[in-house]
Amino acid sequence: MPIDLFGASVPGPAHIAAGLANQDAWGHAVVRGHHVVVVADGLGSRSRAQDGSRAAVVAVTGALRAWLRYPDAPVEVLLALVHLLWRAELALIKPDDAATTCLFxxxxxxxxxxxxxxxxxxxxxxxxxxxxxxxxxxxxxxANHSLALGVTRRLDAWHWRRVGPGPRRLLLCTDGVADDLLPDRYPDLLDWLEQDLLPLPPQPRWRALACELRHWPTPHHTDDKTLAFLRSR
Amino acid sequence: MSKLKSFTASNARPLPVLVLADTSGSMSVDGKIDALNTALADMLDAFSEEDDGKAEIHCAIITFGSTAQLHQDLTPASKIELQPLGATGMTPMGGAFDIARTMVEDKGKIPSRAYTPTIVLVSDGMPNDAWEPALERLLDSERAAKAQRFALGIGDDANASVLQRFLNDPGAKVYGAQDARQIKSFFRWVTMSLASRSRSANPNVSALGVLPPSDLDELL
Known part of the structure; x- marks a missing residue:
C-alpha cells in the first residue's frame, strides 16, 4: 500500500519583519519501513526555539529507529526516548531556551x-x-498555552494513538495553521490537500502549498506556519 | 485568491478585555465618573489604532451601580461607540462578577482560539451585595481563573482587601487613585500593557517593560 506525503513550512510575517528565521521545523524520513513525518514549533518566546524545533525532528527520527526494532515496546518508551534524544541533540543549549512542540x-x-x-x-x-x-x-x-519539550517531561502530557492498517489521511500542522482552521471544515481541508495538491509534481506542489501558507487569509496572523500531509491508500 | 480561505476563520484571534466599572452614586463625586468615562474612551481609541498586533482587542464594559448590568457587550474595540457611564445607586459588585464569569465561560463569545482574557476591576467603595460567593464562583471557574486581572481602588473609601481578593495573587498589586488624573493614569497603563501584549510573540504572556505609572498609589 503506497504512502504519499508532502508538506511545507514558511516563516510568519512577524519573523520576516524582524529578520528572524522560521522557528517551525518539519522533516520526513523512512525509518525501518515506516514513513515518518515530524512537525515542531519552537516556542516564540524562547531564544533558541529554532534549534529546539530542528532537534525535535532529529530526536523523533532517532527514537523511532530504536523503538521500531521492538514491536512490543510500549509507546511510553518511544516518548521517553524522544525526550532523551532531544536533550542530547541540544547538547549545551538549555532545554527551556529551546522549548518546542512536537507532533509526529x-x-x-x-x-x-x-x-x-x-x-x-x-x-x-x-x-x-x-x-x-x-x-x-x-x-x-x-490559544497559545503550550506544553512542549523543554517545558514538561511528563509522558502523560502527550496525546498518542495507534492506528490500524488501511487507507487513511493524516494532517499535522503547527498552531500558526491550527488555531485559525474551522473545525467543521476539517474534512474539506483534507479533501483539498488530497485532491488538489497531492497529484501535483513535488516542486509545484511545494510551491503551491508554501504560497497558500504565506498568503494566510486570517487577519493579524503573524506565526510561522507548517503543514504536512500523509496518505495511505 | 487563497484556497485556504474557505477553511479558515475570517477574523483575527481576539484578546478580550472586560472592564468591571463601579457606577455607584459615590462615583458622581469629585469628577470620578467623568474621569472614568474619559479614560475608557481614550483606552478604546488606543485599542482601535492597534492594527499591527497579533490579536484584535475586544472590549466589554460591565457596570455595577443601581444594578449590575452589561453596559457594552464584547465587541472589537474599533467598533465600539461608547455610551457614557452614569453614577447612581449602591455597589452590587457580586452581580458584576457573575456577568463577567458567564461571559468568559461562554465559548460562543470567547472561543478557545482567543487569547487569555483580561478583567479590569474599578471601584471606589465596599460592595453591598452577595459579592463573596460570586467572587468564589469567578475564581473557581476554570476559564475565568486563567484571566489576567487588574484592580484599581478610587479614593479613601475603596476596599483594598476586596480588590486584592479579586486579584487572587499575593504578588499582584491593587492600585489606588486619589483623583481623576490617576484614574486616567491607571487606564493608560492598562492600555499600554494590553497593546504590548497584542504585539508580542505570545499575547498570553504579560507584557514586560510596561511599568505602572509612578503617580499611582498602592492601596495595600
Whole structure:
C-alpha cells in the first residue's frame, strides 16, 4: 500500500519583519519501513526555539529507529526516548531556551502506525469520511498555552494513538495553521490537500502549498506556519 | 485568491478585555465618573489604532451601580461607540462578577482560539451585595481563573482587601487613585500593557517593560 506525503513550512510575517528565521521545523524520513513525518514549533518566546524545533525532528527520527526494532515496546518508551534524544541533540543549549512542540506520525506501508502530539498544533486523522483530531485542546483553554519539550517531561502530557492498517489521511500542522482552521471544515481541508495538491509534481506542489501558507487569509496572523500531509491508500 | 480561505476563520484571534466599572452614586463625586468615562474612551481609541498586533482587542464594559448590568457587550474595540457611564445607586459588585464569569465561560463569545482574557476591576467603595460567593464562583471557574486581572481602588473609601481578593495573587498589586488624573493614569497603563501584549510573540504572556505609572498609589 503506497504512502504519499508532502508538506511545507514558511516563516510568519512577524519573523520576516524582524529578520528572524522560521522557528517551525518539519522533516520526513523512512525509518525501518515506516514513513515518518515530524512537525515542531519552537516556542516564540524562547531564544533558541529554532534549534529546539530542528532537534525535535532529529530526536523523533532517532527514537523511532530504536523503538521500531521492538514491536512490543510500549509507546511510553518511544516518548521517553524522544525526550532523551532531544536533550542530547541540544547538547549545551538549555532545554527551556529551546522549548518546542512536537507532533509526529509513523506509518507502515499497510497504513498501520502511530500518531503523537505534545503541545499546541493539530493532528487530524481521516479514516474514510470520519475526520477527527488527536487530542483536542480543552474547551476551558485559550490559544497559545503550550506544553512542549523543554517545558514538561511528563509522558502523560502527550496525546498518542495507534492506528490500524488501511487507507487513511493524516494532517499535522503547527498552531500558526491550527488555531485559525474551522473545525467543521476539517474534512474539506483534507479533501483539498488530497485532491488538489497531492497529484501535483513535488516542486509545484511545494510551491503551491508554501504560497497558500504565506498568503494566510486570517487577519493579524503573524506565526510561522507548517503543514504536512500523509496518505495511505 | 487563497484556497485556504474557505477553511479558515475570517477574523483575527481576539484578546478580550472586560472592564468591571463601579457606577455607584459615590462615583458622581469629585469628577470620578467623568474621569472614568474619559479614560475608557481614550483606552478604546488606543485599542482601535492597534492594527499591527497579533490579536484584535475586544472590549466589554460591565457596570455595577443601581444594578449590575452589561453596559457594552464584547465587541472589537474599533467598533465600539461608547455610551457614557452614569453614577447612581449602591455597589452590587457580586452581580458584576457573575456577568463577567458567564461571559468568559461562554465559548460562543470567547472561543478557545482567543487569547487569555483580561478583567479590569474599578471601584471606589465596599460592595453591598452577595459579592463573596460570586467572587468564589469567578475564581473557581476554570476559564475565568486563567484571566489576567487588574484592580484599581478610587479614593479613601475603596476596599483594598476586596480588590486584592479579586486579584487572587499575593504578588499582584491593587492600585489606588486619589483623583481623576490617576484614574486616567491607571487606564493608560492598562492600555499600554494590553497593546504590548497584542504585539508580542505570545499575547498570553504579560507584557514586560510596561511599568505602572509612578503617580499611582498602592492601596495595600
Amino acid at each position: 506520525a509513523a506509518m507502515a506501508p499497510d497504513g498501520a502506525g502511530l500518531v503523537a502530539q505534545l503541545g499546541d498544533g493539530l493532528v487530524l486523522i481521516g479514516d474514510g469520511d470520519d475526520v477527527e483530531p488527536l487530542g483536542q485542546r480543552s474547551d476551558e483553554s485559550f
